[in-house]
Amino acid sequence: MKTILTNKHISIETRKRALQCYIEPVLMYGCETWTISKQIQNKLEATEMWFLRRMLRIPWTAKKTNERVLNEANKRRSLVRTIRKRQATFLGHVIRRGKLEHLVTTGKFERKRSRGRQKEKIMDGLVTWLGPGKVSDTLAAVKDRDLWRDMIANAYKQGT
Template sequence: MAKEETVLQGMIDRLIEIGRCYGMEMNVEKTKVMKISRQPTPVTIKIDQKQLENVKCFKYLGSLLTDDGRCTSEIKSRIAMAKAAFSKKKNLFTSKLDLNLRKKLVKCYIWSIALYGAETWTLRAVDQKHLESFEMWCWRRMEKISWTDYVRNEEVLIRVSEQRNILHEIRKRKANWIGHVLRRNCLLKEVIEGKIEGRIEVTRRRGRRRKKMLDDLGDRRGYCHLKEKALDRIKWRNCFGGDCGPVV
């Protein structure tokens, strides 16, 4: 990762030079470059006079990264994978099993796929709707309720003795992960606290500002108060990991 095109080219050249010392070559066909920016201009990075392909998204460690910096594509991809897993394991969710056991199976085998990497998501309103729709999809499929039955979501939740819980689960996971990051001096902490040096004169875009990752924790008193509270592990866990939810 680099801030400027020339810096990235220098990093690639250095990587190739060191790799060749150990008899390793970089595959140009499998190496891609992506610019995360509001400006769609391509980046020119070359390896042995061959230009690398510019892509709009790619997978890294199982997560889908896109050039707009949003999580919508990743969330849709995880939901699709979870639904496919549900279809393969639908024999586990037979009505002969106890209801509580079936719910545990759904959260263990299906939700774990959908929420992989959810600690780093920045959820917009549209993303929350996708996740809540997926949650209701799971309960309807588990109870074998067809969309043609015209059963309201409230009735489905009563049948399975559940409340809408998937967004709270994501916030709890995020709070646990961020709490560990804020209590340490590491690269992730520098990324969260990092700011661009200097003053950049730009015209502000229309609409509200983009949501930040820490905004999901809902602490209106700011990042400093959030960081101070994270130092007390027990208090942090009680505030964000318990049933009381985020403190606002």
């Protein structure tokens, strides 16, 4: 795909579309089950910017800010927001189904907690992305499908 994405004879819009159609799905394979920490989020954003810089043929030695590159490409960062949206949609399916996956996702297994700082769960990341609230409020919102879709759409629009 390098020859297509860096070809100057193809418009930038077509190259962005190729990136979105062929590369991002491979990159996001299985993202519904990822736990996105701040470190992983930074790596995903860096990857997104790396693709844009390659498409625009901006060398890594050029002192251009990410905002300037985004303006040049006429694009907003969307990779992390898309992943969060897919996670929230998947969570809705899992919670409404109410089977074993529900217990695993919400962490309601009876067991002894391990020592040290507890690992971040998928629910923790989604609750902070969707806005202020508790896990119990989020789980209650999942039951109402229309409310859940509105919450996801609002969080996606805000770009958090």
